[in-house]
Amino acid sequence: MPFEPLIVVELALLGLGAGFLAGLLGVGGGMVMVPFVSAILAARGVNAGLAVKMAIATSMATIIFTSISSVRAHHKKGAVRWDIVKGLAPGIVLGGLAASLGVFAVLKGSALALVFAAFVGFSATQMFLDKKPAPTRGIPGTPGLLGAGGVIGFLSGLVGAGGGFVSVPFMTWCNVPIHNAVATSAALGFPIAVANVIGYVIAGQGALGLPPYSLGYVWLPGLAVIACCSVLMAPVGAKAAHALPVKKLKRVFAAILYALAAYMLYKGVTAIA
Template identity: 40%
Template sequence: MADFLSQYGGLIVSLVAVGLFAGLVAGLFGIGGGAVIVPVLFFLLDGMGHSETAMHVAVSTSLATIILTSARSVMAHHGHGAVDWGIIRTWSPWIMLGATFGISLSGIMSKQLLLGLFGTLLLLLAAQLTFGRPGWKLAEQMPGGATRAGLGAGIGTLSALMGIGGGTFGVSLMTLFGMPIHRAVAPAAGWGVAIGLPGAIAAIFVGWGREGLPPMSAGFVNLPAFGLISVFTVLMAPVGAALAHRLPADNLRKLFGALLVLVAARMVWQALGL
């Protein structure tokens, strides 16, 4: 036991910490915690010597954790009467299709390309969180038909490539189409299940048998990381959801956006080999 703790104790503590913080973030912003989980997992796995697969495993494992976190988060919001189930039901099929395509595409991408894509998109997300205005609108209601199908598939694809939940792009989309942010967070959390479930399943098949995977991985999904992070994100998600209805959302978004800028810049820097 002493040898085990000596070898893996630091990793276990790190995974527990990221699970707690990711769960809090998921409840507050409906983003599934992936914007936190992916960078931390990448740097941990890269530091352990799994450089070639670290980014793929980080993205895929994050998608797997999003399933439970998002489900717990959306039920917590449901307790506040804040979930529009019609939006979840009508958008989810297209989001699931996009998520499956996105994780399949990531399987043929190099580590540097996936790392650079994640960092660049995270910078854009951080800019939107920091400088975006709730008053910006494209329309007064959510679109339907072909527009819904295209936007849903796009959200699923980009979210799967980044290993993040539906809220990352979903909250921004819904507010642009006239929905108040406090109403948008709840269905966006529900979209996380539509991204995480097909994405994680596809990641297992796409990554099966790859060389250089961390121990106890099913394809690109690392099982110990999935288990530890999932437990603590599920515990913290309802806390974040409760705080979302009490704290000043605009200030929190800007603070979180500033944090993401630093993380994204570091990942882009590494992708460029600098």
């Protein structure tokens, strides 16, 4: 697959859009990036199943950079609950490695496409309804945090997302104020991404059909262009959030997510057939 200038343009537009939406709506870009990156790779001759795996891995790798940019801003405001980060991080690392080194490597790309479609459909429904779980209890002890971190890391590793749609509801359910939960989720994106990317790189060694400039399942050109553009646009989206009707925009974005989920569902079903 020759590296064409058109690829750079496509990836740059995707990175700008994903970064803006991440800043505007407080969501990770993985749900937007994975369908488009898989389509970009598949259109250039990469096997459809492999394209899905590489899109998930590359999306996760961009979170390493966007989480650093995001958490710096949250930390300056004193919003990050570092005690929760420390409690969840060990489980996140273990869960992420289990997903990326184990289940991710074994599952076919078609199955991962179906898992991704289900995850995005669920997330879109949450966003459309704008549901916030009622806080009912406090943060659990060390065993509870270890287990919760394992679930967050594992699910994130399967779908290439930063875990915010799992960690934020979990923390608000545990009576953590929403702004602290969002900030803490941003900080959790870093260990989630690092653990899973290590797994993707190791699991992808020797995989057949990888395009040039790949490191395991991570597609380096996609990582470089998307990460640079998304980091630039995330602060712009964050500023726009204060001037735009975010609740209405969330519903519009939910409709887009439903369309992306339907696309990935179609890809998964046709690959099985």
